[in-house]
Amino acid sequence: EVQLVESGGGLVQPGRSLKLSCVASGFTFNNYWMTWIRQAPGKGLEWVASITNTGGSTYYPDSVKGRFTISRDNAKSTLYLQMNSLRSEDTATYYCTKPYSGFDYWGQGVMVTVSS
């Protein structure tokens, strides 16, 4: 059974940093790209970051480029999202997802609240 379990969320002040983790199981992690998607309260889905299966390439939208860094440890089947210089508009539930003809598996999500 495929499982994606996120952790690391919480309340953080504007300008501070936070690192999310996602532990994957039930599939061959190093065969797949991985992606973070977020959802602000009451809003739609927004792509945040993607990483190739080897970790050799990463991709971001302009809204987080230069502030967020996606990475992975294939030996630990773990995906990360380092978030720096956080802003109030980064407040959202962050989902770890496995892309394959769409996103076929999603984690339960982790809430990040940026507020003073």
Next chain:
Amino acid sequence: DIVMTQSPSSLAVSAGETVTINCKSSQSLLYSGNQKNYLAWYQQKPGQSPKLLIYWASTRQSGVPDRFIGSGSGTDFTLTISSVQAEDLAIYYCQQYYDTPPFTFGSGTKLEIK
């Protein structure tokens, strides 16, 4: 970037009725090399993570009831839910994976059951 436009933004139907949700992309999602449309549909129930319903525009994910039907090609797509049930209360999103990254989603359609 490909822009995905969904309509309507919300609708309310009675159980047993048929629902149609539309999704339009700003450019074709049909890849000539394999004649596949790179379009997915998701269902997000209250308090839950999104769930993949349909991929390649019309292929149901394993375990998805056959009352969920995806159709369309090119730039215009439809999700039809026949004989809606109370458990179908959710927000439905379309998403393109043709020109990725970026992965882009529609704004969502909220389905309410009268």
